[in-house]
Amino acid sequence: xxxxxxxLTRLGVVTSRPWAFAIILxxxxxxxxxxxxxxxxxxxxTLATWLMTLLIQRAExxxxxxxxxxxxxxxxxxxxxxxxxxxxxxxxxEVIEKxxxxxxxxx
Numbered sequence: 001x002x003x004x005x006x007x008l009t010r011l012g013v014v015t016s017r018p019w020a021f022a023i024i025l026x027x028x029x030x031x032x033x034x035x036x037x038x039x040x041x042x043x044x045x046t047l048a049t050w051l052m053t054l055l056i057q058r059a060e061x062x063x064x065x066x067x068x069x070x071x072x073x074x075x076x077x078x079x080x081x082x083x084x085x086x087x088x089x090x091x092x093x094e095v096i097e098k099x100x101x102x103x104x105x106x107x
Contacts, residue, residue, distance in 0.1 A: 005092050015054060016061035024050050 014020065028047045032039050068089050075081040088096055 002092075005094065009092055012057065013061065016058045018058075020054050021051065024054065 024047065028039075031043065031047075072086045075083070075086050088099060091099075
């Protein structure tokens with residue numbers, strides 16, 4: 001189960017990279033070259049959906065990275081903050097949720 005969670009987390013990061021767009025565009029081009037007759041409006045809608053999904057993923061990844069950079073800077077500036085918090089974003093989402101729940105309870 002841990003491997004699946006790690007894979008899904010990595011997949012989210014990988015799909016935010018620019019080359020993911022190139023793969024979708026290459027797929028669309030190959031589809032058009034080899035099976036032009038089946039690339040109707042449903043096919044274009046499918047490609048557009050994939051591209052929009054990648055755009056949303058990239059925007060969210062950029063925003064998340066920006067927030068993490070700002071929080072890291074605040075944690076470094078605060079003398080009482082724990083340095084281990086700056087590495088928390090490297091953990092799986094379930095580990096982060098557990099940490100947040102423990103922090104809320106004061107453990």
